[in-house]
Amino acid sequence: MENEKATPPYLEVNGLVKWFGADRAVDNISFGVERGKFLTLLGPSGCGKTTTLMSIAGLHGIDGGDIRVGDVTYTSFSKKLFLPPEKRDIGMVFQSYAIWPHMTVAQNVAYPLEIRKIDRAEIDSRVADVLRLVGLGDMADKLATQLSGGQQQRAALARAIVSRPRLLLFDEPLSNLDLKLREQMRVELKRIQNEVGITSVYVTHDQSEALVMSDEIIVMSKGRIEQKGGPHEIYAHPVNRYVSNFIGVANLLEGHVIRVTSPGHGEFEVNHGNERVILPCCLGEGLKEGAAAVLSVRPENVEARRKDPGTPRLEGEVLEAIFLGNCVDCRVRWGAFEWKVLAHPRDRLRPGERVFLHLDPDHSLAVQP
Amino acid sequence: MRTEAAAVTLAGAPRSIGRWRSLFTQESIATIAVSLIVAAAVLLPLATLVVSSFRVLDDLGFSTTWGLDNYRLLFTDHVIPGAFVNTLLISTGSMVLATVLGVSLAWINARTNCPWREKLEPFNLIPFFLSPFVGAIAWHNLAAPKTGLINALARNTLGIEGHLLNVDNIYGVIWVTGIFFTPLVYLFVVGSLRRMDPSLEDSARTTGAGLLRTTLTVTLPLVAPGILSGAIIVFVTSAGEFGVPFKLGAPYGVETLTTQIFTKAVGDDANYYLGASMSMALGAITAFFIFVQQRYIAPRSFTTVTGKGFRPNVVDLGRWKWLALGLNLAFILVAVVLPIFCLVVVSLHPVWEGEIILSDITFRNYVKTLAFWRTDSISAATNGIFNSFILSFAGASIAMVLSLVVSYMIHRTKGFGSRMLDLLCVIPIGFPGIVLAMGVLVTYIKTPIYATLWILLLGYITRFFPYGQRNISSVMLAISEELDQSSRMAGASWITTLRRITIPLLKPGIFAGWLLLFIIFLRELSISIILYTSGTETLSVGVYYLANFENESLTSALSVAQTVVLLACIVIFRRMAGREALTA
Numbered sequence: 017m018e019n020e021k022a023t024p025p026y027l028e029v030n031g032l033v034k035w036f037g038a039d040r041a042v043d044n045i046s047f048g049v050e051r052g053k054f055l056t057l058l059g060p061s062g063c064g065k066t067t068t069l070m071s072i073a074g075l076h077g078i079d080g081g082d083i084r085v086g087d088v089t090y091t092s093f094s095k096k097l098f099l100p101p102e103k104r105d106i107g108m109v110f111q112s113y114a115i116w117p118h119m120t121v122a123q124n125v126a127y128p129l130e131i132r133k134i135d136r137a138e139i140d141s142r143v144a145d146v147l148r149l150v151g152l153g154d155m156a157d158k159l160a161t162q163l164s165g166g167q168q169q170r171a172a173l174a175r176a177i178v179s180r181p182r183l184l185l186f187d188e189p190l191s192n193l194d195l196k197l198r199e200q201m202r203v204e205l206k207r208i209q210n211e212v213g214i215t216s217v218y219v220t221h222d223q224s225e226a227l228v229m230s231d232e233i234i235v236m237s238k239g240r241i242e243q244k245g246g247p248h249e250i251y252a253h254p255v256n257r258y259v260s261n262f263i264g265v266a267n268l269l270e271g272h273v274i275r276v277t278s279p280g281h282g283e284f285e286v287n288h289g290n291e292r293v294i295l296p297c298c299l300g301e302g303l304k305e306g307a308a309a310v311l312s313v314r315p316e317n318v319e320a321r322r323k324d325p326g327t328p329r330l331e332g333e334v335l336e337a338i339f340l341g342n343c344v345d346c347r348v349r350w351g352a353f354e355w356k357v358l359a360h361p362r363d364r365l366r367p368g369e370r371v372f373l374h375l376d377p378d379h380s381l382a383v384q385p
Numbered sequence: 386m387r388t389e390a391a392a393v394t395l396a397g398a399p400r401s402i403g404r405w406r407s408l409f410t411q412e413s414i415a416t417i418a419v420s421l422i423v424a425a426a427v428l429l430p431l432a433t434l435v436v437s438s439f440r441v442l443d444d445l446g447f448s449t450t451w452g453l454d455n456y457r458l459l460f461t462d463h464v465i466p467g468a469f470v471n472t473l474l475i476s477t478g479s480m481v482l483a484t485v486l487g488v489s490l491a492w493i494n495a496r497t498n499c500p501w502r503e504k505l506e507p508f509n510l511i512p513f514f515l516s517p518f519v520g521a522i523a524w525h526n527l528a529a530p531k532t533g534l535i536n537a538l539a540r541n542t543l544g545i546e547g548h549l550l551n552v553d554n555i556y557g558v559i560w561v562t563g564i565f566f567t568p569l570v571y572l573f574v575v576g577s578l579r580r581m582d583p584s585l586e587d588s589a590r591t592t593g594a595g596l597l598r599t600t601l602t603v604t605l606p607l608v609a610p611g612i613l614s615g616a617i618i619v620f621v622t623s624a625g626e627f628g629v630p631f632k633l634g635a636p637y638g639v640e641t642l643t644t645q646i647f648t649k650a651v652g653d654d655a656n657y658y659l660g661a662s663m664s665m666a667l668g669a670i671t672a673f674f675i676f677v678q679q680r681y682i683a684p685r686s687f688t689t690v691t692g693k694g695f696r697p698n699v700v701d702l703g704r705w706k707w708l709a710l711g712l713n714l715a716f717i718l719v720a721v722v723l724p725i726f727c728l729v730v731v732s733l734h735p736v737w738e739g740e741i742i743l744s745d746i747t748f749r750n751y752v753k754t755l756a757f758w759r760t761d762s763i764s765a766a767t768n769g770i771f772n773s774f775i776l777s778f779a780g781a782s783i784a785m786v787l788s789l790v791v792s793y794m795i796h797r798t799k800g801f802g803s804r805m806l807d808l809l810c811v812i813p814i815g816f817p818g819i820v821l822a823m824g825v826l827v828t829y830i831k832t833p834i835y836a837t838l839w840i841l842l843l844g845y846i847t848r849f850f851p852y853g854q855r856n857i858s859s860v861m862l863a864i865s866e867e868l869d870q871s872s873r874m875a876g877a878s879w880i881t882t883l884r885r886i887t888i889p890l891l892k893p894g895i896f897a898g899w900l901l902l903f904i905i906f907l908r909e910l911s912i913s914i915i916l917y918t919s920g921t922e923t924l925s926v927g928v929y930y931l932a933n934f935e936n937e938s939l940t941s942a943l944s945v946a947q948t949v950v951l952l953a954c955i956v957i958f959r960r961m962a963g964r965e966a967l968t969a
Binding site for chain 2: 101103106107110114116118132175176179185
């Protein structure tokens with residue numbers, strides 16, 4: 017958030033506020049997106065991500081802030097400006113796809129061009145091009161109701177990009193597809209976005225979608241931004257417990273920082289019964305000596321060994337070991353705490369076994385609680 | 386700070402935009418205009434009615450003063466208290482009859498293996514579309530003590546003295562009202578019986594409950610809100626019914642509130658103010674029951690309807706299925722076949738005296754009532770045909786445009802305005818046509834629209850547009866708002882979106898609603914009878930005129946003509962709208 021650049025971003029949302037009744041759905045958030053980039057708003061339902069998207073789209077008014085794209089102001093609360101949605105030149109893909117059932121695929125896709133009064137010949141060629149791009153070249157004359165979910169998805173995307181809009185908005189477009197198709201579509205969606213190069217804002221609650229597709233991710237909670245950053249940064253360096261928990265699976269241990277050994281590194285003491293366990297770790301932003309913190313360790317960064325490593329000594333009992341093919345998903349009981357551990361199948365861990373947990377200090381991160 | 390900002394948005398998005406530059410968008414202009422029109426149309430007559438009921442006419446009948454005399458008369462008059470009791474008796478009786486018949490038929494058709502049930506269902510619903518007034522005329526000709534066809538046949542073949550059946554009394558009123566309103570209950574119940582998730586019953590069966598126990602402890606409670614809703618609607622509709630008690634009750638001393646309101650609204654000793662206080666009394670009863678139904682009962686009936694198409698469990702009745710078939714056929718016989726047959730027979734005789742005389746058969750009655758180009762035709766009848774078609778066509782079209790915008794506002798905009806509109810759309814349903822018509826009468830009697838078709842049009846639309854609105858709303862609820870939004874995002878304005886996306890998607894609902902209103906308007910009596918004047922008769926008023934001033938044969942001829950048109954509409958309706966489009 018802090019690394020403001022000299023040139024203003026292409027899409028800029030500044031101080032956005034939106035009330036729903038007595039609830040602050042969006043609470044004074046600001047962010048920018050560079051031209052051609054893919055930004056994801058990530059968070060659980062009710063975090064304000066869809067409200068933010070709808071505010072950009074102009075599908076409802078706002079109660080504070082400004083939204084600008086390029087040199088066009090979409091909404092400005094202070095200047096009492098509100099550009100109606102149809103004047104914003106945005107392509108949008110909805111959760112339900114919203115493919116009009118009384119039209120064919122080609123008619124659906126041609127609609128934005130007809131509204132823009134482009135002549136027929138050009139409409140036809142552009143519709144054909146874009147349908148080919150999304151892989152629906154041979155479906156042009158099908159009715160929307162004859163399409164499968166994935167095909168409707170593609171048609172909705174085609175309709176959104178056919179007019180080469182300033183901005184593409186996605187409102188959880190993949191959430192109605194089954195898992196296999198979802199994984200395939202997110203790669204494809206990203207490929208098409210790359211190809212057309214339209215700046216995109218994508219809303220989802222699915223963290224893996226966000227990690228795969230985005231140039232940048234904004235993690236939201238209760239109408240506020242928790243963290244903004246690249247997928248790798250968000251995953252490897254979550255700023256707090258919330259982000260760490262939301263992005264991927266993590267073991268979260270409460271305790272406090274007892275020593276800063278070098279910038280960004282230190283030792284963390286776990287509050288764990290009477291035992292005093294001190295673990296070397298990386299330190300998240302703003303953590304000083306003595307600060308209360310949460311240690312976040314991903315399951316893939318915990319190793320379960322049978323040999324006693326000495327200190328730090330984390331001895332536990334395997335509760336369950338679920339074989340997943342390429343790895344074994346284990347729960348290890350350590351006092352009142354249950355570790356999530358991804359072990360290698362060749363280790364052949366069995367329930368009831370005593371094991372010692374080894375944490376890699378470079379992948380153990382103390383963050384703000 | 387917090388409360389202030391909350392207050393700003395409490396009115397919802399349109400309002401917060403409204404303070405901005407886009408105050409005059411197509412959307413806001415259209416919706417504000419329509420809201421004002423609807424509010425004026427619905428509230429003005431009711432407000433005027435309330436005010437009028439406190440105006441007391443002096444003995445000379447010229448000037449009025451404020452007072453409660455009109456309400457005092459409701460208790461002290463020598464006719465009105467009895468009419469009040471009769472109204473309650475008739476409504477209760479019709480409700481019981483219609484509920485027993487409606488639930489039985491719905492269960493037989495939806496959940497048993499009764500033979501031919503799919504083929505018989507459309508016939509079960511026919512009375513819904515026909516005029517109960519015409520039904521009363523038909524049953525009068527079937528079972529009047531002297532001239533009734535059934536009684537005459539009984540005298541000739543069985544050698545009975547006097548009569549076998551008599552419908553010219555309160556039981557006759559209950560009988561005809563009950564059988565004609567049976568489809569109302571049927572429609573309320575059959576949907577939830579059909580769409581009930583069979584696993585709800587199956588899981589009861591797997592716990593060891595028998596068929597009877599499952600029916601009583603699972604099926605019936607799930608359908609109960611539908612049954613109760615249907616029963617209340619029948620009670621309220623019966624209380625507001627004018628034609629049946631006018632034909633079978635009033636001439637034989639069984640006055641009801643509606644027949645009394647009519648007497649006070651038209652005729653030589655007209656006293657609108659007393660009519661207004663009676664309308665208030667009737668309206669208070671009906672509005673109370675509709676309030677209870679809408680607020681407490683209707684919301685519950687949704688819990689059984691999941692929207693998914695299920696194949697419901699079918700009960701094997703064994704030999705009893707023939708009894709079920711018998712009941713089904715008997716209902717169709719008394720509610721459809723006998724009345725229509727009798728009307729046709731009577732209409733072919735110059736004078737009806739209870740006996741079929743083949744040598745007398747003539748089409749003269751049809752010529753006199755339908756042949757508008759001939760000088761010897763009866764103008765009240767021929768005017769009625771023209772006026773009714775004009776009113777039905779214009780009324781249904783205007784009401785559907787209104788319904789479309791109103792539904793759009795209710796479902797696509799959020800906030801205070803849409804909740805107000807939603808309420809405004811329920812209010813007309815709470816008041817019988819005759820009550821609303823009294824309100825319209827006292828409101829507009831001194832304006833130029835009185836004694837024109839416009840006042841009838843206004844009355845029709847105000848009372849019945851909620852039916853059209855419900856048809857559109859049910860379709861609108863089923864289609865995602867995102868379909869509209871994506872059109873806006875594609876660059877289309879509100880009006881273009883309405884024209885190219887919303888209306889085409891709503892077409893089935895719009896058409897079903899239009900046709901339903903067309904049918905209702907074509908047979909409308911209780912509003913027309915209050916608001917018509919010479920020259921603005923409607924089809925049903927024509928029938929009333931013939932029944933009152935001419936003879937049964939001429940009355941039957943016009944009734945048959947009306948029935949034929951209505952039957953034709955039913956055929957179209959079923960083709961276009963599907964079989965459950967009527968469910969309110």
